[in-house]
Amino acid sequence: MQCNIREWRMEDKSRLAELLNNKKILNNLRDGIPYPYTVADAEEYISAMLSVDKTQTFSFAVTVDDRVVGSIAAYRCENIHSRTAELGYYLGEAYWGKGIATSAVKQICKYVFEHTDIIRIFAEPFSYNAASCRVLEKAGFEFEGTLHSNAVKDGKILDMKMYALLKN
Numbered sequence: 001m002q003c004n005i006r007e008w009r010m011e012d013k014s015r016l017a018e019l020l021n022n023k024k025i026l027n028n029l030r031d032g033i034p035y036p037y038t039v040a041d042a043e044e045y046i047s048a049m050l051s052v053d054k055t056q057t058f059s060f061a062v063t064v065d066d067r068v069v070g071s072i073a074a075y076r077c078e079n080i081h082s083r084t085a086e087l088g089y090y091l092g093e094a095y096w097g098k099g100i101a102t103s104a105v106k107q108i109c110k111y112v113f114e115h116t117d118i119i120r121i122f123a124e125p126f127s128y129n130a131a132s133c134r135v136l137e138k139a140g141f142e143f144e145g146t147l148h149s150n151a152v153k154d155g156k157i158l159d160m161k162m163y164a165l166l167k168n
Helices: 010-020 039-050 100-115 130-138
Strands: 003-006 057-064 067-076 084-091 120-123 142-153 156-166
Touching: 003 100, 010 039, 010 067, 010 084, 057 084, 057 100, 067 100, 084 100, 100 120, 100 130, 130 156
Parallel strands: 084 120
Antiparallel strands: 003 057, 057 067, 067 084, 120 156, 142 156
């Protein structure tokens, strides 16, 4: 499946709400995303992404045939890390294992490196999320180490893995 990344559109709100109403997806994301995820939640998110400072946040819908199948974003860090960005992404469950996430990660990294002064993009998937780790590896990210007891999710203390891609 060929995927593309593009700016969010308000008409994506129903599809976004549909995708995020899945505990399997939310279990791999940071807290703060409501469940159930409503169209109003999606509208609020899309509105926020359309009005962000485009030098700080790079947020895109992941699409196949212009139909939203997920989300991807890179967020510029602050202070001494201002030339570093953190990457986050998810896909609807029906699109897992098809190479879409890897393609989207490559596309956003290319965009960020070509359009900004960012020199390093990193991601911190939960250690148990082997699929996300594999996506990052296939996209050229290097495993830098395990961040032990780095997060608490659903009352469990979890390790995370640190992956990074440097600008050539």
